[in-house]
Amino acid sequence: MLSIMRSEWYKLRKSWVIWLLFIPPLIGLFLGQISMGDIGEANQWIIKLVMANATYALLFLPLITGVVAGFICRYEHQEGGWKQLLALPVTRGKVYLTKYILVLFLVLTMQLLYLGSMLILGAIQGITDPFPWEIVWRSILGGWVATSPLVALQLWMSMIFKNFAAPFSINVIFTLPSLLVINSERFGPYYPWGQPFLMMNIGGEGDNFFFIPWEQLLMVVGGSFIVFFFGGYLYFQRKAV
Amino acid sequence: MEYIVETNQLTKQFGKEKAVDGVEIRIPKGEIYGFLGPNGAGKTTTIRMLLGLMRPSSGSVHLFGKDLKNNRIAILKRVGSLVENPSYYPHLTAYENLEAIRKIVDVPRARMKEVLKLVRLQDAANKKVKGFSLGMKQRLGIAAALLHQPELLILDEPTNGLDPSGIIEMRKLIKQLPEKYGITVVISSHLLSEVDQMATTVGVISKGKMIFQDSIEAMRRIAQASIHLRVNDPKAVHQALLVYGQKADIKENSVAIQTTADEEVASIVQYLVEQGFAIYRVEEEKRSLENIFLEMTKEEQIR
Structure with a gap:
C-alpha cells in the first residue's frame, strides 16, 4: 500500500495539477478584498470569512475537487496507464483507496491554503480584531469532511469516463443547483453538494461543532459517502481494462 | 509436463x-x-x-x-507485460515512467539503467515520452515489462x-x-x-x-511443397497414379502429388507418358507458412 502511495504521489507531483490548489484560495483572497457588508458582527474577521467562505465553499471547493479527481485518473486513461498499473502486483482495492486518500489529502491542503489566504487578507486590510481560531478550524475541517463524499463520486465518475469533460460536467450539474438549494429550509440539509457550504458557514448554527446538526452530518454526509465510495470501489473492482 | x-x-x-x-x-x-x-x-x-x-x-x-x-x-x-499499444504516462520522461513502476515493484534503481540500455533508450531517458516515436514507446514498454526481472x-x-x-x-x-x-x-x-x-x-x-x-x-x-501435374485428363491420371501406388489429389485441372524427390517425380512422369497421357506442365508449389496460416484462419471463417 505504501509503495503504491509513493508511486501515485510521484506521478501526481510531476504534473501541474498541484498548482490548481492555489486557485480557490486566491479567489477567496480576491473576493474578501472586494466584499463589503455589515452583518451585525463585531469581529471584522467573521465578516470577511462569511463573505469569502460562501463563494469558496459553494463553488470553487467542489469544482476544483472534481478537477483534481479527474486528473488523478486522466493520466491513467490517456495512454493505457490503467492496464499497465493493474497488471503489476497490486490489488485494485489498494489502487482505488490510494487515489482516494491522495485526493482527500490535496483537498485538505487546499483548505489550509485557503486558511492562509484569509490570514493574508486580514494582514492586507489591517484587521486588528483577534482571529477567531476556534471557529475557523471547525469550518476548515468541516468543509473538508463535507467534501469527502464528493471526492468519492468524482473519483468514481473519473474512473468510468475516459473523457475528462464528462465527470467535470456531472460535477457542475450537481454543484450549481446548490446555490439555490441551500436557501431551502426543506431540501438544503439533504443536498450533498450543499454540505461544504453549510459546514463552513460560520454564521450558521453556532451551537453545533460543525455548524450543522450531528444527525445531518451522519445521514447526509456519511450516507452519501458510503454510497459514493463503495459504488466507486465496486465499479473499479469489476472494471475491464 | x-x-x-x-x-x-x-x-x-x-x-x-x-x-x-x-x-x-x-x-x-x-x-x-x-x-x-x-x-x-x-x-x-x-x-x-x-x-x-x-x-x-x-x-x-x-x-x-x-x-x-x-x-x-x-x-x-x-510476469511482465505489454498489452496492445504501449502504455506510458505522457507527462513523465522515460526514466520517470520507469521510476513510477519501480516504486511498486521495488527493485534497485540501477535496474532502470540496465533495462533502458537493453532497449537502447539510455540517451532518451530524460526526455518526455510524449515526443517519442512509436518504436521508442514500444521499446520503453518492453523496458518497463522487464524492469522487475x-x-x-x-x-x-x-x-x-x-x-x-x-x-x-x-x-x-x-x-x-x-x-x-x-x-x-x-x-x-x-x-x-x-x-x-x-x-x-x-x-x-x-x-x-x-x-x-x-x-x-x-x-x-504442413507447409511442405508438392508437385502439380497439369494433364489432359486429370481423372484418368489420378486413377492411373493410384494403380501405380502413388497417392495423389485431384485439383481443378491438375493432379497433385506430395513427393518432391527428383527420382520419384521423374519415374512418375515417365510412367504417365508411357500410359499415353499428355503432360502439359510439371510445377512445384511451395506453400509458405503464411499461406498455411491464412488457409487455417480462412477455413474457420467460412464455417
Missing part, C-alpha cells in the same frame, strides 16, 4: 458473442510462444484474461501452476506500427531472452512472418477458437 501458462476452457462472452471460446493454451518453460490470429480473433481478450485485467466468463487461467484467481499478486510479481513476458502485438528495422531489432531482443535470462515469452501477432523466425511454439486462434497449437516445426511440415 509443467506449464508456465495453462488455460482450461477459457471463455469470454460479450453479450451473445463469444470473443474467446474454450481456449486451451499450453506453454512449457523457456518457449517463445507465437500467439497468432487475424485482428479481432480474440488475442488481446485472451491476453487480458491471462493478466487478470479482465475476468473470464468461464474457464480458468493457471500461471506457474497456480490459479490466477487466488494468487494474483504472487503471480503478477513474476519477470519469468514470463507477455507481449501483445509488440511490432505493431514499427518500421522493418524496428521489427528486426525487436526480434533480436526477444530472441535472446529465453537463452540469456530463462524467460518464457508469449508474443501475439496477426502476421505469421513477424514471429516465425523466433517462435518455437505456435498457437493459432480464429473467431475465438484455438485451431492449431504445436511446435513451429509441425507447422512447417
Whole structure:
C-alpha cells in the first residue's frame, strides 16, 4: 500500500495539477478584498470569512475537487496507464483507496491554503480584531469532511469516463443547483453538494461543532459517502481494462 | 509436463458473442510462444484474461501452476507485460515512467539503467515520452515489462506500427531472452512472418477458437511443397497414379502429388507418358507458412 502511495504521489507531483490548489484560495483572497457588508458582527474577521467562505465553499471547493479527481485518473486513461498499473502486483482495492486518500489529502491542503489566504487578507486590510481560531478550524475541517463524499463520486465518475469533460460536467450539474438549494429550509440539509457550504458557514448554527446538526452530518454526509465510495470501489473492482 | 501458462476452457462472452471460446493454451518453460490470429480473433481478450485485467466468463487461467484467481499478486510479481499499444504516462520522461513502476515493484534503481540500455533508450531517458516515436514507446514498454526481472513476458502485438528495422531489432531482443535470462515469452501477432523466425511454439486462434497449437516445426511440415501435374485428363491420371501406388489429389485441372524427390517425380512422369497421357506442365508449389496460416484462419471463417 505504501509503495503504491509513493508511486501515485510521484506521478501526481510531476504534473501541474498541484498548482490548481492555489486557485480557490486566491479567489477567496480576491473576493474578501472586494466584499463589503455589515452583518451585525463585531469581529471584522467573521465578516470577511462569511463573505469569502460562501463563494469558496459553494463553488470553487467542489469544482476544483472534481478537477483534481479527474486528473488523478486522466493520466491513467490517456495512454493505457490503467492496464499497465493493474497488471503489476497490486490489488485494485489498494489502487482505488490510494487515489482516494491522495485526493482527500490535496483537498485538505487546499483548505489550509485557503486558511492562509484569509490570514493574508486580514494582514492586507489591517484587521486588528483577534482571529477567531476556534471557529475557523471547525469550518476548515468541516468543509473538508463535507467534501469527502464528493471526492468519492468524482473519483468514481473519473474512473468510468475516459473523457475528462464528462465527470467535470456531472460535477457542475450537481454543484450549481446548490446555490439555490441551500436557501431551502426543506431540501438544503439533504443536498450533498450543499454540505461544504453549510459546514463552513460560520454564521450558521453556532451551537453545533460543525455548524450543522450531528444527525445531518451522519445521514447526509456519511450516507452519501458510503454510497459514493463503495459504488466507486465496486465499479473499479469489476472494471475491464 | 509443467506449464508456465495453462488455460482450461477459457471463455469470454460479450453479450451473445463469444470473443474467446474454450481456449486451451499450453506453454512449457523457456518457449517463445507465437500467439497468432487475424485482428479481432480474440488475442488481446485472451491476453487480458491471462493478466487478470479482465475476468473470464468461464474457464480458468493457471500461471506457474497456480490459479490466477487466488494468487494474483504472487503471480503478477513474476510476469511482465505489454498489452496492445504501449502504455506510458505522457507527462513523465522515460526514466520517470520507469521510476513510477519501480516504486511498486521495488527493485534497485540501477535496474532502470540496465533495462533502458537493453532497449537502447539510455540517451532518451530524460526526455518526455510524449515526443517519442512509436518504436521508442514500444521499446520503453518492453523496458518497463522487464524492469522487475519477470519469468514470463507477455507481449501483445509488440511490432505493431514499427518500421522493418524496428521489427528486426525487436526480434533480436526477444530472441535472446529465453537463452540469456530463462524467460518464457508469449508474443501475439496477426502476421505469421513477424514471429516465425523466433517462435518455437505456435498457437493459432480464429473467431475465438484455438485451431492449431504445436511446435513451429509441425507447422512447417504442413507447409511442405508438392508437385502439380497439369494433364489432359486429370481423372484418368489420378486413377492411373493410384494403380501405380502413388497417392495423389485431384485439383481443378491438375493432379497433385506430395513427393518432391527428383527420382520419384521423374519415374512418375515417365510412367504417365508411357500410359499415353499428355503432360502439359510439371510445377512445384511451395506453400509458405503464411499461406498455411491464412488457409487455417480462412477455413474457420467460412464455417
